Amino acid sequence: KAGVTQTPRYLIKTRGQQVTLSCSPISGHRSVSWYQQTPGQGLQFLFEYFSETQRNKGNFPGRFSGRQFSNSRSEMNVSTLELGDSALYLCASSFGTGGETQYFGPGTRLLVL
Amino acid sequence: QQQVKQSPQSLIVQKGGISIINCAYENTAFDYFPWYQQFPGKGPALLIAIRPDVSEKKEGRFTISFNKSAKQFSLHIMDSQPGDSATYFCAARRGGTDKLIFGTGTRLQVFP
Numbered sequence: 001k002a003g004v005t006q007t008p009r010y011l012i013k014t015r016g017q018q019v020t021l022s023c024s025p026i027s028g029h030r031s032v033s034w035y036q037q038t039p040g041q042g043l044q045f046l047f048e049y050f051s052e053t054q055r056n057k058g059n060f061p062g063r064f065s066g067r068q069f070s071n072s073r074s075e076m077n078v079s080t081l082e083l084g085d086s087a088l089y090l091c092a093s094s095f096g097t098g099g100e101t102q103y104f105g106p107g108t109r110l111l112v113l
Numbered sequence: 114q115q116q117v118k119q120s121p122q123s124l125i126v127q128k129g130g131i132s133i134i135n136c137a138y139e140n141t142a143f144d145y146f147p148w149y150q151q152f153p154g155k156g157p158a159l160l161i162a163i164r165p166d167v168s169e170k171k172e173g174r175f176t177i178s179f180n181k182s183a184k185q186f187s188l189h190i191m192d193s194q195p196g197d198s199a200t201y202f203c204a205a206r207r208g209g210t211d212k213l214i215f216g217t218g219t220r221l222q223v224f225p
Contacts, residue, residue, distance in 0.1 A: 104156035
């Protein structure tokens with residue numbers, strides 16, 4: 001069974017640009033969550049989606065948005081990139097919400113110059 | 114109230130020794146406490162998890178001890194091996210959500 005896949009794995013952008021990251025959950029999983037990992041702030045929750053509905057949102061500005069498609073694949077978008085958005089963006093999936101083990105993907109490393 | 118405090122920040126252990134990492138939480142609504150292991154360049158991988166109705170859970174060399182009244186839980190790695198060298202994160206989650214609140218991480222180095 002394939003694990004959580006994230007594309008692209010690495011990305012370099014400049015300030016002011018926007019970026020879209022993609023996450024494909026494990027087959028059969030319907031819940032997808034996103035996290036930002038930085039050396040200074042650690043692992044911070046961004047969003048949680050289940051059956052195309054956003055169930056939870058972390059404490060991030062409106063420049064961070066996401067969505068989930070009917071096949072459970074998810075995308076997150078960051079507009080007007082800032083230097084501080086440089087981070088590892090991780091996606092995790094599970095069968096449902098609140099009761100199941102979550103499996104993380106390898107992440108997308110975003111560098112903003 | 115959403116915080117999970119983790120210590121120590123780094124840990125150096127001799128091969129064969131016991132590694133102990135501690136976490137504390139405040140929100141009594143948390144009902145699931147996983148530990149994740151992360152190697153450089155990889156995403157976190159679930160190591161072991163516990164719910165508050167159990168005081169201890171053991172899987173191989175890894176044991177979680179849970180103290181509900183003190184709102185603390187810890188990870189014990191017995192017979193630590195160089196391959197265990199990684200960053201370990203504790204986390205907590207409320208029921209009905211997949212939102213994980215992570216500790217700040219512990220970098221473990223096991224020397225032969």
